[in-house]
Amino acid sequence: xxxxxxxxxxxxxxxxxxxxxxxxxxxxxxxxxxxxxxxxxxxxxxxxxxxxxxxxxxxxxxxxxxxxxxxxxxxxxxxxxxxxxxxxxxxxxxxxxxxxxxxxxxxxxxxxxxxxxxxxxxxxxxxxxxxxxxxxx
Amino acid sequence: xxxxxxxxxxxxxxxxxxxxxxxxxxxxxxxxxxxxxxxxxxxxxxxxxxxxxxxxxxxxxxxxxxxxxxxxxxxxxxxxxxxxxxxxxxxxxxxxxxxxxxxxxxxxxxxxxxxxxxxxxxxxxxxxxxxxxxxxxxxxxxxxxxxxxxxxxxxxxxxxxxxxxxxxxxxxxxxxxxxxxxxxxxxxxxxxxxxxxxxxxxxxxxxxxxxxxxxxxxxxxxxxxxxxxxxxxxxxxxxxxxxxxxxxxxxxxxxxxxxxxxxxxxxxxxxxxxxxxxxxxxxxxxxxxxxxxxxxxxxxxxxxxxxxxxxxxxxxxxxxxxxxxxxxxxxxxxxxxxxxxxxxxxxxxxxxxxxxxx
Numbered sequence: 001x002x003x004x005x006x007x008x009x010x011x012x013x014x015x016x017x018x019x020x021x022x023x024x025x026x027x028x029x030x031x032x033x034x035x036x037x038x039x040x041x042x043x044x045x046x047x048x049x050x051x052x053x054x055x056x057x058x059x060x061x062x063x064x065x066x067x068x069x070x071x072x073x074x075x076x077x078x079x080x081x082x083x084x085x086x087x088x089x090x091x092x093x094x095x096x097x098x099x100x101x102x103x104x105x106x107x108x109x110x111x112x113x114x115x116x117x118x119x120x121x122x123x124x125x126x127x128x129x130x131x132x133x134x135x136x137x
Numbered sequence: 138x139x140x141x142x143x144x145x146x147x148x149x150x151x152x153x154x155x156x157x158x159x160x161x162x163x164x165x166x167x168x169x170x171x172x173x174x175x176x177x178x179x180x181x182x183x184x185x186x187x188x189x190x191x192x193x194x195x196x197x198x199x200x201x202x203x204x205x206x207x208x209x210x211x212x213x214x215x216x217x218x219x220x221x222x223x224x225x226x227x228x229x230x231x232x233x234x235x236x237x238x239x240x241x242x243x244x245x246x247x248x249x250x251x252x253x254x255x256x257x258x259x260x261x262x263x264x265x266x267x268x269x270x271x272x273x274x275x276x277x278x279x280x281x282x283x284x285x286x287x288x289x290x291x292x293x294x295x296x297x298x299x300x301x302x303x304x305x306x307x308x309x310x311x312x313x314x315x316x317x318x319x320x321x322x323x324x325x326x327x328x329x330x331x332x333x334x335x336x337x338x339x340x341x342x343x344x345x346x347x348x349x350x351x352x353x354x355x356x357x358x359x360x361x362x363x364x365x366x367x368x369x370x371x372x373x374x375x376x377x378x379x380x381x382x383x384x385x386x387x388x389x390x391x392x393x394x395x396x397x398x399x400x401x402x403x404x405x406x407x408x409x410x411x412x413x414x415x416x417x418x419x420x421x422x423x424x425x426x427x428x429x430x431x432x433x434x435x436x437x438x439x440x441x442x443x444x445x446x447x448x449x450x451x452x453x454x455x456x457x458x459x460x461x462x463x464x465x466x467x468x469x470x471x472x473x474x475x476x477x478x479x480x481x482x483x484x485x486x487x488x489x490x491x492x493x494x495x
Contacts, residue, residue: 015258017437070193071239071434071445073285075354076146080446083150084192105191107433107442108182115435115442122242122424123258123437 003116004133005040005124014130015123019116021063024136026109027052035135040121041128047117052110062106070103139494148492149448152472154196155181155188158465160451162458165325165477166318167332173462174209175201176231176454179447193446198240199429203228214330223333230336232423234453237282237344239445240430241423248408249399249417260419261290261438267397269295272419273361273385275378276307277403279345283421284352284401290438298358300349301384303377305360311341312485325477336457343456343476346486361388378407385416455490471495 001022005015024030028051038046052061070077081099124130143151157180161173168174181188181196188194206227210220235241247254247263254260264270270291274284284298315338322328352358361384385400400411400418408420432445455461455474463472473493481487 018440019435065442068433068442068444069436071289071432071443072449073289073351073355076351079144079146080149083146087150102191102193105187105194105444107195111195111431111433112435112442115431115433119242119257119435119437122244123256126255 002135002137006131006133008129008131017116017120021065022109022112024134026061035133037131037133040124040130040132043117043132044121047113061109063109063112064104064106067103141492142489143492144489145452149446153188153192154447155183155185156465156467158463161462162460164459165328166322166335167328167330169328172213174206177201193444195444196432196447197429200231200426219330226336230457232426233281234457235426235430236423238450238453239434239443240432243283243286243421244424246420248412258437265291265294269397271297271299271398272401273299273388275381275402275404276304276341278401278421279348280340281403282348285348288356296356298352299361299388301361301381303380307377308341308345311338314338315342340457342485347488350488382411
């Protein structure tokens, strides 16, 4: 998914947020759209009301991001992995494989999109007249 | 009831969490140990199997309505102003916890050479233009763990944290006052509801000492000992603010550095004053809490996903609120995270907690 921030007076794209882990097909209301344009000031309201459940299973759709970084100071993160390794000694996977695996938890599509939107609002909060063009381009 | 002393890394690695948890607190300085104030609900929408496979999972944090906190205080104290002030103070402390643990992103205002930049991504881009950065920090910036945030965000820029000695004396004063309150409460046996303001003091000690310990393990921290002589003459309430600004100027002059040195402060007036005196500053403030906050954040500067471990948030809350109780009715499980315990042995700089399991 690509979210382009557009200045309506010049039609210039001022910033692009690329989210390869996400598709507009993940959201029921957008399934028949090629692109969606939303005003920045109503973006969050629109996004939190999206239905991101699989139409057949009625279960939320998930995405597996390449990797997540844990919000911990670096030294603490190293200590945590070290304790994890000590605990996991009886597991068949190596400590590196385990570390790699736990850094890739599945995240709900709705959680991912909301996080991106909140970041966008933070980066352009003074520009409520701006628009956002959302597509899979 | 099982008790165990543990460090944060052990807590994260050894205690998987899933399901819905009610979070409440009690504090021996101002609440009887049977009285709890409900703070929030934490939901980890996963199974026990997933929680064991992925010990750090996404969660949501939903603070209780701020009116509920007020009502609970009203039940415990007949003084209406206490309930109202306590409600506000607790709400502010929760927001600070969210900020320290990454559920909220700080709002920045970069003030340098007649320009002001308020948008996060642009602030990060401007700061990263420097080959290295020096932040002269005040108590508010340290308490909100902004140095850690900047270390985590500006990963390729070496950052030097400078703490004016006056900031350390402020912390020393808070330690003294906290100890006095704790002693007067008979070490938790004789609480006084009017002492709820300890919730404001405790993070000035516990969270700052954790922040300093973390940065020290990672990047340089310098305690700046210079004391400008002429300031002995000044008799104003905001003397510490003035001393911090003068420390910043002294630092730049004595090291011969002009660029990339910022006052990092949570005080708008101090940031403005520094700018008027040609000193660059980075002001930080806390955004409003939402009804529900996610532990997943997108960091557009580094183009990566950030995930806060629920343990980190709980640890932080215990350091502010003294004893945090977690109840999962469905699993019939209760944990208590206790800040005042033998674990710490009276040393506030020791980042250890007691966990009790029922």
